[in-house]
Amino acid sequence: MDRPRATTSPAPDLEAPDAPAPTPTSVEAAVLAAARAAKEAQPAIATMHRGAKDAVLLAMADSLVERTEEILEANARDLAAADAAGMDPGLRDRLALTAARVAAIAQQLRAAAALPDPVGEVVRGSILANGLELRQVRVALGVVGMVYEARPNVTVDAAGLCLKAGSAVVLRGGSAALHSNTALIAVLRDVLVASDLPADLIVGIDEHGREGVDVLMRARGLIDVLIPRGGAGLIQAVVRGSQVPVIETGTGNTHVLIDETADLELAAQIVENAKTQRIGVCNSLETLLVHRGIAERALPVIAAVLAPHGVTLHADDAARAILETAGSEGQGLRVVPATAADWDTEYLALDLAVRVVPDLDAAIAHIRAHSSGHTESILTADRSAERRFLAEVDSAVVMANASTRFSDGGEFGFGAEIGISTQKLHARGPMGLIELTSTKWLVIGDGQIRP
Amino acid sequence: MDRPRATTSPAPDLEAPDAPAPTPTSVEAAVLAAARAAKEAQPAIATMHRGAKDAVLLAMADSLVERTEEILEANARDLAAADAAGMDPGLRDRLALTAARVAAIAQQLRAAAALPDPVGEVVRGSILANGLELRQVRVALGVVGMVYEARPNVTVDAAGLCLKAGSAVVLRGGSAALHSNTALIAVLRDVLVASDLPADLIVGIDEHGREGVDVLMRARGLIDVLIPRGGAGLIQAVVRGSQVPVIETGTGNTHVLIDETADLELAAQIVENAKTQRIGVCNSLETLLVHRGIAERALPVIAAVLAPHGVTLHADDAARAILETAGSEGQGLRVVPATAADWDTEYLALDLAVRVVPDLDAAIAHIRAHSSGHTESILTADRSAERRFLAEVDSAVVMANASTRFSDGGEFGFGAEIGISTQKLHARGPMGLIELTSTKWLVIGDGQIRP
Numbered sequence: 006m007d008r009p010r011a012t013t014s015p016a017p018d019l020e021a022p023d024a025p026a027p028t029p030t031s032v033e034a035a036v037l038a039a040a041r042a043a044k045e046a047q048p049a050i051a052t053m054h055r056g057a058k059d060a061v062l063l064a065m066a067d068s069l070v071e072r073t074e075e076i077l078e079a080n081a082r083d084l085a086a087a088d089a090a091g092m093d094p095g096l097r098d099r100l101a102l103t104a105a106r107v108a109a110i111a112q113q114l115r116a117a118a119a120l121p122d123p124v125g126e127v128v129r130g131s132i133l134a135n136g137l138e139l140r141q142v143r144v145a146l147g148v149v150g151m152v153y154e155a156r157p158n159v160t161v162d163a164a165g166l167c168l169k170a171g172s173a174v175v176l177r178g179g180s181a182a183l184h185s186n187t188a189l190i191a192v193l194r195d196v197l198v199a200s201d202l203p204a205d206l207i208v209g210i211d212e213h214g215r216e217g218v219d220v221l222m223r224a225r226g227l228i229d230v231l232i233p234r235g236g237a238g239l240i241q242a243v244v245r246g247s248q249v250p251v252i253e254t255g256t257g258n259t260h261v262l263i264d265e266t267a268d269l270e271l272a273a274q275i276v277e278n279a280k281t282q283r284i285g286v287c288n289s290l291e292t293l294l295v296h297r298g299i300a301e302r303a304l305p306v307i308a309a310v311l312a313p314h315g316v317t318l319h320a321d322d323a324a325r326a327i328l329e330t331a332g333s334e335g336q337g338l339r340v341v342p343a344t345a346a347d348w349d350t351e352y353l354a355l356d357l358a359v360r361v362v363p364d365l366d367a368a369i370a371h372i373r374a375h376s377s378g379h380t381e382s383i384l385t386a387d388r389s390a391e392r393r394f395l396a397e398v399d400s401a402v403v404m405a406n407a408s409t410r411f412s413d414g415g416e417f418g419f420g421a422e423i424g425i426s427t428q429k430l431h432a433r434g435p436m437g438l439i440e441l442t443s444t445k446w447l448v449i450g451d452g453q454i455r456p
Numbered sequence: 457m458d459r460p461r462a463t464t465s466p467a468p469d470l471e472a473p474d475a476p477a478p479t480p481t482s483v484e485a486a487v488l489a490a491a492r493a494a495k496e497a498q499p500a501i502a503t504m505h506r507g508a509k510d511a512v513l514l515a516m517a518d519s520l521v522e523r524t525e526e527i528l529e530a531n532a533r534d535l536a537a538a539d540a541a542g543m544d545p546g547l548r549d550r551l552a553l554t555a556a557r558v559a560a561i562a563q564q565l566r567a568a569a570a571l572p573d574p575v576g577e578v579v580r581g582s583i584l585a586n587g588l589e590l591r592q593v594r595v596a597l598g599v600v601g602m603v604y605e606a607r608p609n610v611t612v613d614a615a616g617l618c619l620k621a622g623s624a625v626v627l628r629g630g631s632a633a634l635h636s637n638t639a640l641i642a643v644l645r646d647v648l649v650a651s652d653l654p655a656d657l658i659v660g661i662d663e664h665g666r667e668g669v670d671v672l673m674r675a676r677g678l679i680d681v682l683i684p685r686g687g688a689g690l691i692q693a694v695v696r697g698s699q700v701p702v703i704e705t706g707t708g709n710t711h712v713l714i715d716e717t718a719d720l721e722l723a724a725q726i727v728e729n730a731k732t733q734r735i736g737v738c739n740s741l742e743t744l745l746v747h748r749g750i751a752e753r754a755l756p757v758i759a760a761v762l763a764p765h766g767v768t769l770h771a772d773d774a775a776r777a778i779l780e781t782a783g784s785e786g787q788g789l790r791v792v793p794a795t796a797a798d799w800d801t802e803y804l805a806l807d808l809a810v811r812v813v814p815d816l817d818a819a820i821a822h823i824r825a826h827s828s829g830h831t832e833s834i835l836t837a838d839r840s841a842e843r844r845f846l847a848e849v850d851s852a853v854v855m856a857n858a859s860t861r862f863s864d865g866g867e868f869g870f871g872a873e874i875g876i877s878t879q880k881l882h883a884r885g886p887m888g889l890i891e892l893t894s895t896k897w898l899v900i901g902d903g904q905i906r907p
Contacts, residue, residue, distance in 0.1 A: 048824070052847045131869065137858055139868060144850065146880055225696070229880050245676070248696050250881045271903040278905035373499070382899075395898050396503045399595065407588055407901030416906070417590060417897070418582065429597055429680050429894035430701045431882040443880035446868070447846050448833075450858030452722040454729035455867070 032213045036220035039208045040227035043148045043173040046203035051145045051171045055122035062118040062165055065196045066111035069161065072192050073107045079188035080157065087181055095285070099156045100182055110161045110189075113421070117165040120420045123438040124171045138449040143442040145171025147229035150221045152243060154235040155179030160186045164193055164207045166421055170441040173206045175228065177218055179235075183211045222247040229443075230431075234424050237351070252432055254424035257287030257379035258351045259409045262368045262394070264385035265298035269306050271406065272384045277310040278408040279382070285353050287425060288380050288412040292348065292358040294368045300361045301327050308333035308340075316355045319343040323361035348375040365390050369397050376400055378427045380412040401427055401434035483664045487671035490659045491678040494599045494624040497654035502596045502622045506573035513569040513616055516647045517562035520612065523643050524558045530639035531608065538632055546736070550607045551633055561612045561640075564872075568616040571871045574889040575622045589900040594893040596622025598680035601672050603694060605686040606630030611637045615644055615658045617874055621892035624657045626679065628669055630686075634662045673698040680894075681882075685875050688802070703883055705875035708738030708830035709802045710860045713819045713845070715836035716749035720757050722857065723835045728761040729859040730833070736804050738876060739831050739863040743799060743809040745819045751812045752778050759784035759791075767806045770798040774812035799826040816841050820848050827851055829878045831863035852878055852885035 050058065069076070080102040087097050102110075123143050130140040149172045151163045160178055167174035178186045186209055194204040210217040221228055222243060231251045233243040244253050261279055263272050279290035295303050304327045308318070315337040320328060325340055334340050347358040348371070362368045372381055382404035383394040391405045402412040412435065414422025419437030426432040432440035501509065520527070531553040538548050553561075574594050581591040600623045602614045611629055618625035629637045637660055645655040661668040672679055673694060682702045684694040695704050712730055714723050730741035746754050755778045759769070766788040771779060776791055785791050798809040799822070813819045823832055833855035834845040842856045853863040863886065865873025870888030877883040883891035 048848070048850075051850065133867070133869060137862060141885075147850070245699050250701070250879065252881075268903070274903065274905050282906055391900075395900070397499070399499075399502065399598070400896065402897045402899060404899040405901065406903055407899050408905045410906040411588060411899060411901075411904065412897075416584070418584060428701065430703075433895050434592075434897045444884050445851065446853045446863075446885045448853060448855040448858050448862060449842075449846070450856065450862075452719070452725065452857055453862065454725050454859045455733055455861040 032216045033220050036210050036213055036217045037224060037227065039205075039210050040148065040150075040175055040221065040224045042205035043175050043208045044227050046205040047145070047148055047173040049203050050168060050173065050206055052124070053171070058122070058169055058171075059118040061196060061200045061202065062114045062169065064200065065161075065165070065193050066114040066118075068192050068196050069107055069111040069114070069189070073104050076107055076185070076188045076192070077102055077104065079184040082184040083155075083182055092181065096155065096181075099154070100185070102157055102185060106158070110158050113158070113162045114165045117169045117421055120169065120438055122169070123442045126439075128444055135453050136450065137453050138447075140447045140449075141444050142447060143439070144445050146441060146443050148173045148175060148227060149441065150175045150177070150224075150228040150231040150249065152177045152218055152221070152231065152233045152235070152239065153179070154239075155181035157182050157185040157189055159234065160189050160209075161193070162421070163423060164190075166423055166438060166441060168206060170438050172229075172441065174208070175221065176207070176209045176211070177221065178209075178211055180211060180214055186211050218243070219246070222249060225249055232424055250431075252424070252426050252436070253428040254426055254436075255287050255379075256351055256377040256427060257289070257412075257425075258291050258349065258375060258377040259288060259379055259412075260292045260294060260372050260376060260381040261290050261409065262294040262362075262365075262372075262381070262383045262385075263296060263299060263303050263307075264365065264368075264383055264387060264390050265296040266386040266390070267296075267299060267303070267384040268386060269299075269303055272303060273306050273310045275382070275384060275406070275408045276307050277314070279410055280311065280316060280357055281314040281355070282408070282410055284355060286410075287351075288409050289353070290357065290409055291351055292360065292375070294360050294362050294371060295324065296365075296368070297323070297361055297363050300324065304328055304359070305331035305333050308338055311357070312336040312338035314355060316357055317341060318357055318359050319347040320359040321361060324359045327361075351377065365393060369394065372398055372400070379425065380404065380409045382407055382409050401425065483667045484671045487661050487664055487668045488675060488678065490656075490661050491599065491601075491626055491672065491675045493656035494626050494659045495678050497656040498596070498599055498624040500654050501619060501624065501657055503575070504622070509573070509620055509622075510569040512647060512651045512653065513565045513620065515651065516612075516616070516644050517565040517569075519643050519647050520558055520562040520565070520640070524555050527558055527636070527639045527643070528553055528555065530635040533635040534606075534633055543632065547606065547632075550605070551636070553608055553636060557609070561609050564609070564613050565616045568620045568872055571620065571889055573620070574893045577890075579895055586904050587901065588904050589898075591898045591900075592895050593898060594890070595896050597892060597894050599624045599626060599678060600892065601626045601628070601675075601679040601682040601700065603628045603669055603672070603682065603684045603686070603690065604630070605690075606633035608633050608636040608640055610685065611640050611660075612644070613872070614874060615641075617872055617889060617892060619657060621889050623680075623892065625659070626672065627658070627660045627662070628672065629660075629662055631662060631665055637662050669694070670697070673700060676700055683875055701882075703875070703877050703887070704879040705877055705887075706738050706830075707802055707828040707878060708740070708863075708876075709742050709800065709826060709828040710739060710830055710863075711743045711745060711823050711827060711832040712741050712860065713745040713813075713816075713823075713832070713834045713836075714747060714750060714754050714758075715816065715819075715834055715838060715841050716747040717837040717841070718747075718750060718754070718835040719837060720750075720754055723754060724757050724761045726833070726835060726857070726859045727758050728765070730861055731762065731767060731808055732765040732806070733859070733861055735806060737861075738802075739860050740804070741808065741860055742802055743811065743826070745811050745813050745822060746775065747816075747819070748774070748812050748814050751775065755779055755810070756782035756784050759789055762808070763787040763789035765806060767808055768792060769808055769810050770794040771810040772812060775810045778812075802828065816844060820845070823849055823851070830876065831855065831860045833858055833860050852876065
């Protein structure tokens with residue numbers, strides 16, 4: 006490895022913020038060198054046994070807590086810049102660290118240590134007619150590239166999960182978290198070195214800005230998979246521009262169908278939970294479909310539970326007519342006419358598209374046309390409708406009589422989640438440690454040749 | 457669906473070979489319309505039960521045999537054009553059909569019908585603490601794009617496997633097989649229509665040439681996965697240029713290591729088999745590594761078994777010195793100095809790179825630096841060396857004491873193979889029906905909401 010190992014002092018360019026930005030060529034060289042260093046380091050962890058990996062994760066957790074002050078100082082620099090730039094309060098809250106938050110981040114590493122090791126698991130196996138022993142086993146992916154927002158907790162979480170899964174990781178967080186990420190990565194790399202492992206198992210490229218992402222997307226042969234996490238713009242840019250395999254995550258234009266036979270009390274609870282329990286997340290509800298046969302009874306009930314939360318309904322003509330007749334507006338609830346764009350919008354806000362559908366076929370067709378393939382749920386008492394919905398709706402997570410908010414790696418019992426895949430290749434739905442692995446085939450013989 | 461259904465008459469543009477080529481815009485419109493038609497057709501097969509799918513495959517097999525004459529007439533037109541263009545005899549042989557070959561192609565469909573249905577298989581499942589039932593089940597991928605060479609058997613094989621796995625398929629074979637593929641696809645589509653299924657479950661785009669491939673590579677949202685099969689140039693062009701997820705297949709720079717403790721009789725048999733049993737295939741041997749401690753005894757034995765086959769050894773200095781001392785050259789065996797390029801070359805010919813390595817570490821490092829990640833095999837009597845090789849070599853298939861020629865879906869017992877993946881995401885190694893599926897999560901509750 007030709008890259009310098011981590012030290013606790015900040016990188017030189019942080020000391021000279023007014024230095025000219027590096028030229029594209031030097032960014033390219035630096036990011037490719039970082040990716041190559043990670044690739045060269047990766048075999049050191051690829052087949053390391055679980056006990057040794059867990060010890061490193063626990064040492065990292067301890068070291069983060071011990072060095073909290075240094076981390077908070079770096080975070081204070083990011084926060085000062087954020088305040089000067091007038092950062093949105095929600096984003097600033099995600100960026101801000103406290104001693105308690107650093108302790109929580111350390112706890113994520115301890116949780117990763119407690120999880121079973123996915124590497125080495127035998128997936129399938131048999132003995133062939135000629136006596137060859139055949140086994141498909143889980144192995145490390147190699148080098149994972151993570152591209153995400155200015156959330157320092159993701160830096161540590163992603164690094165810990167990748168290490169546990171036997172991979173090296175190249176981290177590119179939002180530039181607003183540059184100092185925080187640099188400090189956190191320095192702590193993690195110091196623990197690697199103290200554990201006789203190459204520091205380059207964890208590499209940060211935040212200092213190279215967005216150009217660094219462009220270089221990563223072209224780093225075929227060095228990066229095995231790129232996982233973008235963040236806004237739709239970032240994800241689409243990576244998905245469309247990358248020559249490296251990508252796992253698309255996150256966008257959730259999520260549907261609930263209140264079927265003709267739904268229990269209305271249950272439906273009201275689930276719709277309220279799915280829409281309002283937490284609004285800024287990908288598994289929250291965005292479009293409510295209501296079967297025509299129950300719409301007149303269901304919509305006023307739904308309106309009544311959503312009104313106290315201040316929800317705006319973007320309703321089609323049929324739904325608006327029913328709500329108007331029932332006098333549902335008021336107490337915080339607004340009803341506006343739905344436009345074509347509403348069916349494709351992930352609001353991440355107190356807005357909900359509402360459409361009355363004539364039957365199950367129309368509901369499934371609407372979902373097929375407009376869903377982002379994340380999560381959909383049917384509320385029904387009809388076993389035949391439930392079976393058809395579960396079979397025919399082609400999304401990562403398909404539910405019956407449950408809140409969409411359960412579409413989550415933690416809720417699924419994975420113990421950790423690196424994102425929620427909305428693509429069909431490799432991983433679909435919440436991604437835990439298993440989804441961070443590949444497989445290989447072992448073939449063990451005693452001299453077999455092919456006739 | 458707005459595309460015309462298949463008929464048995466040839467497409468209009470085949471009747472007018474001198475008509476001007478379609479403009480890029482019309483190719484784009486036509487290929488996107490074909491992909492969209494396949495996407496719209498796919499739900500018809502996605503959840504169809506196995507019995508119905510198998511009946512369609514068997515009817516297709518019967519129809520291919522019944523309409524052999526028509527298929528051979530179309531093939532004769534391709535062969536006439538190939539002869540006029542002076543096509544390479546090997547390629548011509550792959551293009552040529554006979555009644556027996558059509559029968560064998562039909563038999564592939566019957567074999568696909570006999571395989572278990574991958575769709576619906578429960579991969580994992582549990583009941584969560586809150587009573588939610590969680591199941592991960594296999595589902596169809598959606599629309600598969602196949603890009604391959606002028607081999608009419610692949611047209612039918614790929615279509616049959618995709619249908620069995622619940623997917624629609626867009627087929628782009630080599631333009632040299634245009635008439636053959638058009639005739640075969642017409643037969644398959646006629647059976648779909650006769651089975652009350654949409655013809656567009658199987659769509660051919662051969663008539664749009666290479667531009668058609670470019671359009672497919674940009675058809676995000678219509679094509680779920682693109683599988684290129686063929687020469688390295690084609691595969692790399694698709695892998696680097698595609699915005700659609702790709703499964704990289706095929707290139708096999710395959711290694712055998714004769715370890716210090718190898719049984720030489722066994723080693724000679726395996727090396728002869730791996731190098732010469734069939735030379736033009738991706739699982740044939742390309743580089744032989746020999747442990748220094750056994751090289752003096754092993755190399756003359758290997759040379760003796762390869763000489764009758766007329767193999768040329770591209771040997772490093774140490775190997776050449778040993779072969780020279782032993783007087784191994786002659787009887788068809790040639791020995792030439794290895795160049796740096798030899799370590800990265802997939803010969804697909806009677807050539808073999810040979811290198812003497814000081815130890816197991818050096819062998820693993822050589823493979824890491826030069827392998828295409830397809831298949832490697834260690835020949836050894838040392839259990840510790842075997843365990844390390846199997847664990848540390850990061851290729852799709854890693855063997856001990858077996859011929860690399862076993863790296864094959866048929867040999868693995870998959871019953872069918874759509875290609876051999878050399879990438880780490882989604883599928884690695886031989887790909888059968890399971891690798892042609894995705895998964896989704898089912899979550900079944902009775903009113904659960906998230907606290």
